[in-house]
Amino acid sequence: MKKIILFLSLMLMVTSLVSAQEETEKQVEIDFNRWSIDLNAGLSKPTAPFSPNYYSSNTNFIHGDLGIRYMFNTKFGLKLDLGLDTFKNKSESFEFEGQYYRTNLQGVINLGRLLTFEDWTNTINLQAHTGIGFSYMTNDRFEGNDDMTNFILGLTAQFRLSDRIALNTDFTMINNINQQYTFDGFEDPSVSGNRGFNSTLYNASIGFSIYLGKNEKHADWFVPSKISEELEKLETRVAELETMLNDTDRDGVPDYLDTEPNTITGVAVDTKGRAVDMNNNGVPDEIESYVERVRNEDKSLSNQSVEDMINGGYINVYFNTGSSKPTSSSYGAIQFVTQYLKSNPGSSVEIIGYADEIGQTEYNEKLSAARATFVKDVIIKTGVDASRLVEVAKGEDTSVDPNSADARKLVRRVTFKLK
Template structure:
């Protein structure tokens, strides 16, 4: 009997936790309320006083309940039941009545076991809980009050979306019952039951109906819970997106801190063009810079990109320390790259576009991005390039990278170039 107590307590606690978790995840376009009405047979078994016997099947039991399903798998119901019984033909005379009121958890076994895979009309529900009950007989005055713990199984057959036929079998165990079901104490010393554990049992077998309430077309009893499948599909879709490699550098976008790496450029594990000397120019572009310095203006990379593509694609950058408008010394090669290009292309002009990371005040970062592009413009003009060919733009914060990543932030504190 102790197992029944543990089962009831565990079931109630589990239902509370699980319903809170799952209610938010499953679509609610189904009805949740129902009224359950049942009638049938009852059979009290123990305890009875010697010489008292009950009919094997007493044809009076009714119960009525209101049920609420948190989702297609779990719910709660409040119900009341009435049992009446009397002696068999071989028994001393007696009559008894048993009344109960319960709160029970409901597990929709059919949905958990996916009955819908083979039937749209059959279902099975497990219910268990606890409640208050009392016994009255013609052998004593007043009520014998007790706690009861029911556990049962309900088979369902769906007649329509509004009504289902139920066949239920329930075992009810009572705690602290003082009188036998025939109303006797069992002896001159008082009640037969002296302990406070489970000490009586009654069985119910009923037929009845579940009447579904609500404006939706289906009730939760008959709705397949596909939330786990939907969640899995969403996770797979997210993985597919994360595993995209937009710039085809062999590093998935979700870990690629430089998602627009030029084709053919070797990258590190974080998708950055390998730049061993940290001068703002990928190492594999260095050879093209040297050729351009020698006057070769029709250079293309391994990926078929021209020098103009390198500049306009954001591969040539001038980088800055945090809260600084002065370029890092190693970034001067990138500035010289642009200077050399403008010397070789006297009719070309360029936008100098400054950026800041997301740390700090946005207005301040806007001013800092302007200061950075202005500083680079001053360097280029001092190298002999007419200022009219240079246009400074302050773009403010670049929020295209993870603001919590120090490495990613270092890539957006920059000035990049756009040829016109």
């Protein structure tokens, strides 16, 4: 029976420590106090071992214990406590008197929260505590101390008086290992053949838990709002959905469905996020149509190579006045250059930014650099190594009439030069 008690005591303590760690990792916000001082006093009753014709009184005064408790969360905690018991004989027994001292480290399980007492009361609670410790006994019949190890197991009922104090009643059983003397002070002859549990002591006490901390309630009585719990669950679900619906390349296809999550913004894609390629030639249709449009605008380009078109300044990215973000029709040019770089991994390119002459020269210098940087960042996001891209800020392009709005449109641009 005592081995079963030992096993249960150890299991309860280990379970409380492991569960406390798990629950603490889940705790997002500290809304309750964690520290308390537990002070109890009451009766003590040793039951074994005793010499023949020696019996302990059923109302031994004094028992007292003082504990410092820390709750990891509302369900599990640890307590370090000190205990003192004095005991003497019954009237029909030979006379004796002894003292028992102990210190223990215990795991605490807040059964009230585990069993949801809050559904029917906010003033009554129940806790279990168990652990191990060191103890010793003194008696006038032997010299020195009788040192031993102890295992402790108890149950505490609580009645909340206020947010700062609770009334406790506790019943505890203590089992000692290798107690050399009987409680009446004689050497125990059974010890030599019994090196396990050979001593039992019971405590019944009443006292107080005094709660410390700046928050309103202690973990013993704190109950998370059910509304808050539901909101937290909803927030988690919304966050998961937001993650699933992220669209890194902004092609209208969520990342979790996008097989090409780095296509350039503005390029037409299918339902799986792939650039549309109706003729399956490996070149997106939008690039082909872009090249075709450029060649139609200038018939002299019909026989020129892709490299000549890029280096000749025919592949341009255009911008609105004062903007560093390309016009929507210009993303085809970026995709065109990106596709070339991916098909020619040994090539690199200068990304050259320009501005028109409207505004201050210093501002236009920065604007041309910002335009080149924006285009570079777009290409990098498609998977092209940044080391293959060189930004060049040319500032104002003075080659056109600054008074012509149509002419200024042509110089608000980024152009490319292959290396």
